[in-house]
Amino acid sequence: MQITAKPIHRTAFFLSDRTGITVEMLGHSLLSQFENIPLDEITLPYIDSRAKATSVVRTINEQCIGDGARPLVFSTLVNPEIRLIINSADALHLDCFSIFIAPLEAELGVRSSENTGRSHRVSDPAGYRKRIDAINYALKHDDGISQKDWNRADVTLVGVSRTGKTPTCLYLALQYGIYAANYPLIPEDFQHAELPAQIRNVRSKLFGFTIQPGRLHEIRSERKPDSVYASLGNCEYEVQNAEKLMRRAGIPYLDATSKSIEELATAVLHEAKLERKIY
Amino acid sequence: MQITAKPIHRTAFFLSDRTGITVEMLGHSLLSQFENIPLDEITLPYIDSRAKATSVVRTINEQCIGDGARPLVFSTLVNPEIRLIINSADALHLDCFSIFIAPLEAELGVRSSENTGRSHRVSDPAGYRKRIDAINYALKHDDGISQKDWNRADVTLVGVSRTGKTPTCLYLALQYGIYAANYPLIPEDFQHAELPAQIRNVRSKLFGFTIQPGRLHEIRSERKPDSVYASLGNCEYEVQNAEKLMRRAGIPYLDATSKSIEELATAVLHEAKLERKIY
Numbered sequence: 001m002q003i004t005a006k007p008i009h010r011t012a013f014f015l016s017d018r019t020g021i022t023v024e025m026l027g028h029s030l031l032s033q034f035e036n037i038p039l040d041e042i043t044l045p046y047i048d049s050r051a052k053a054t055s056v057v058r059t060i061n062e063q064c065i066g067d068g069a070r071p072l073v074f075s076t077l078v079n080p081e082i083r084l085i086i087n088s089a090d091a092l093h094l095d096c097f098s099i100f101i102a103p104l105e106a107e108l109g110v111r112s113s114e115n116t117g118r119s120h121r122v123s124d125p126a127g128y129r130k131r132i133d134a135i136n137y138a139l140k141h142d143d144g145i146s147q148k149d150w151n152r153a154d155v156t157l158v159g160v161s162r163t164g165k166t167p168t169c170l171y172l173a174l175q176y177g178i179y180a181a182n183y184p185l186i187p188e189d190f191q192h193a194e195l196p197a198q199i200r201n202v203r204s205k206l207f208g209f210t211i212q213p214g215r216l217h218e219i220r221s222e223r224k225p226d227s228v229y230a231s232l233g234n235c236e237y238e239v240q241n242a243e244k245l246m247r248r249a250g251i252p253y254l255d256a257t258s259k260s261i262e263e264l265a266t267a268v269l270h271e272a273k274l275e276r277k278i279y
Numbered sequence: 280m281q282i283t284a285k286p287i288h289r290t291a292f293f294l295s296d297r298t299g300i301t302v303e304m305l306g307h308s309l310l311s312q313f314e315n316i317p318l319d320e321i322t323l324p325y326i327d328s329r330a331k332a333t334s335v336v337r338t339i340n341e342q343c344i345g346d347g348a349r350p351l352v353f354s355t356l357v358n359p360e361i362r363l364i365i366n367s368a369d370a371l372h373l374d375c376f377s378i379f380i381a382p383l384e385a386e387l388g389v390r391s392s393e394n395t396g397r398s399h400r401v402s403d404p405a406g407y408r409k410r411i412d413a414i415n416y417a418l419k420h421d422d423g424i425s426q427k428d429w430n431r432a433d434v435t436l437v438g439v440s441r442t443g444k445t446p447t448c449l450y451l452a453l454q455y456g457i458y459a460a461n462y463p464l465i466p467e468d469f470q471h472a473e474l475p476a477q478i479r480n481v482r483s484k485l486f487g488f489t490i491q492p493g494r495l496h497e498i499r500s501e502r503k504p505d506s507v508y509a510s511l512g513n514c515e516y517e518v519q520n521a522e523k524l525m526r527r528a529g530i531p532y533l534d535a536t537s538k539s540i541e542e543l544a545t546a547v548l549h550e551a552k553l554e555r556k557i558y
Contacts, residue, residue, distance in 0.1 A: 010387070019545040021454070022304045028558060029301050029355065030379050033391035041558060045545055072386065076308065092386045094379055100309050107351065107371045108289070112312035129501065131540065135446050142418070167414050170449055174540065175300070222408070261410065261453065266298040266324055279307060279320060 008069045009038045013060060015075040015086060020045035023096060027074035047077065053085040060089040078114050127177070127278045134173035134277070141181035142166055144198060153181040155272050156202055158246070159209035160185050160238045162219045164256045164264050171265040177277030178269070190241040195249050207272045208246040208253025209264070213239045215257045287348045288317045292339060294354040294365060299324035302375060306353035326356065332364040339368040357393050406456070406557045413452035413556070420460035421445050423477060432460040434551050435481055437525070438488035439464050439517045441498045443535045443543050450544040456556030457548070469520040474528050486551045487525040487532025488543070492518045494536045
């Protein structure tokens, strides 16, 4: 029998001079490679002054004493003075800017501008408007509710209810500025040879989601337990017929079972060859 | 007079074995520090086999010849074999995994698991459910439309129309699993001494957005040009009275002018001290 020491609890800090969204995604993704280490993750955004940096160092050092182990600090801090202050903390500091900016400067033969806040399309009113317009479009064309502007959609997702169409449309709008509508396939639609009237004229823009019936049964049961709607038999019937309808109509589709919203959105983006409107 | 050579056009590639969202955010944020370099950005997700990696190397090399300059390649590729293949491309390869995993392994005293796909809460059905529930909540409680469950909101955003409440609620739901409702303040609300009935009982959960009247006028004019609603005079009146109402009711608020959706959401998260439900 092998005896393994229980791993020490660690704290990870994600520091940024802006929102911290980028550094927390990167750090979280790296740390997910160390699944056996018990970890707390703390995001500290808007560290944009020496005073705030000094206070963060204090927080990190206290955590170090509390944990009995050095915290892991990931940072995207543009200002070199602030980075230096964070370096003084008793931690493993993985400083994304220092690590990447030097090789980029060498390759490009220019100095970096050391400006904060350029990453989230902040100062780009056109990009902001595109996102907002795309979100409003998704809201108005969710669940087949609007008859208007249906052909303005860059893509229309189809599939039985609860396959993830709505959150995927919203994510496509938020992240890529894409106009995404969605139309739920219901048992009534299976009885006709033709596609439902609302989506017949946008056939080339249709993209389907399917799902394993067992998983659909679980998801629907959370909302409407013991209903016909959620029953395994009905889920099997709906999925089978929706797939048949999509195949007959030549609609490409993917299996949404156990895919995250991000994965669904990027899969649609690439498989339907959509062009993103914002970066 | 100083003559400066026109900088060479460059291409940046963001490679990932999954969606590529993390690496493209990081790369985009780093490259925004080199604003004078004309750049194209190309995301290539799901590079999860040697064959795909080999084909990507070909694409990068062709781009190198076309541009007359080495592409910049950012990657988050867990599999070391695939990373090695990408290394052979004629490019500056900034390999996020190699750069970060080695110091993390040294610090934590364990090997990384080299598993792909752990970053986007994929295999966590509870997290998926929380996000979906939060999104559905935001959709049902957008623009003050539902009378039900109003007190289940973690936060309710208030402000005049077109200050960014809806996209912020959706982002809070998607990114953090937070139940966010929103309630638009309309001129009618300014005439009463009390808060509107619908939000009176959730006073401690209210958070306000305000905006510069000139910017509001611009935004509204895009939707309804030459309307009273969009006129500068009306925008000034609404903003002034909304701020007065929020101050009187003790509702904390922030200026949403020229803030991105990400910035608004993280500001609400931190200033209203909300607890995120998902990571």
